[in-house]
Amino acid sequence: MRILITGAAGFIGANLVERLLTTETAVEVVGLDSVNDYYDVSLKEFRLNRLSTIAAAHPENRWTFIKGNLADKVLIEQLFADYAFDVVVNLAAQAGVRYSITNPDAYIESNILGFYNILEACRHSYDGGKQGVQHLVFASSSSVYGSNKKVPYSTEDKVDNPVSLYAATKKSNELMAHAYSKLYNIPSTGLRFFTVYGPAGRPDMAYFGFTNKLVKGEKIQIFNYGNCKRDFTYVDDIVEGVQRIIHKAPERRMGEDGLPEPAYAVYNIGNSNPESLLDFVDILQQELIRAGVLPADYYFEAHKELVPMQPGDVPTTFADTSALERDFGFKPHTSLRDGLCKFAEWYKEFYQP
């Protein structure tokens, strides 16, 4: 199996590559990433170095990394021509809700133009009767649910009211993939990830940013006065889910009109167990103390500030994962304490060896 993973230097991408290299046999994994500086590039380099070490220990599989931009159509076409991928997992994107307010251009370039290039390349992978791409898996986001009131969020719910440009680009990806799936019979699966966290994660996310601030003795700001709930999902659960999904593409079927029915599906991947932001920061500080990142007598209460809601944010995320369980016999299961414990231990080793 030849598989392209875009965003391979990113948090979820690198964890997925690691999982494939260590648990599959006879796979050729090609990673593409622009290694942009949206956050500290040394984290991306750390992940890529780790992948080189892992690949060296698994000669039964192949790993190739290519630095490049999804928005570069010529590069993407060349990559598909060179490797004839069986599976494509598109994780590269400009992530983050708040940054889409300050730098909207990055979202249009990576999430709209970049994703369109992937779809076009998948479409042309069948040219000349070639087998082509057998499954396109792509990252969507729980943010497509906007401020929907009904919980848990189900993939059956209407998601036409995004509250950030980021969410709008992710919903657009689902629509574009559906159209391409119908037009060109590309088996495609969109995955709505719910607040993914873990070691070597993204510093722009709350658990990581809070840790950086607490270490510096600064105050952390807890939005919506702490009345927020998030379905925190540990990265190992996410990549196990993605791996299972990679192997089971939606079936191609012909409709009564003689044209293909879209071989298309969307799933939530989330813990399905939302935690209040206040409980989350409490567990985080306990685990940071236990790992030795913060001193045992750290006076946490003096370092937290309750502030109003931010534009683009939503009060609750809560995944209905029944479709994932039904079709893949899988549901994320790592507890927040176990996951934050692993994050805190990694943080200690990386920043305070």
Ligand SMILES: NC(=O)c1ccc[n+]([C@@H]2O[C@H](COP(=O)([O-])OP(=O)(O)OC[C@H]3O[C@@H](n4cnc5c(N)ncnc54)[C@H](O)[C@@H]3O)[C@@H](O)[C@H]2O)c1
């Ligand atoms: N982490 C989460 O909580 C979460 C939640 C929902 C959805 N997602 C989605 O999952 C995917 C992976 O997220 P992540 O947390 O690993 O983010 P990440 O920022 O760590 O990884 C994304 C990677 O894509 C790369 N990239 C961005 N634009 C690119 C471009 N135009 N060309 C090539 N590479 C480019 C970046 O350099 C980065 O390394 C993204 O699509 C994100 O929107 C993540």
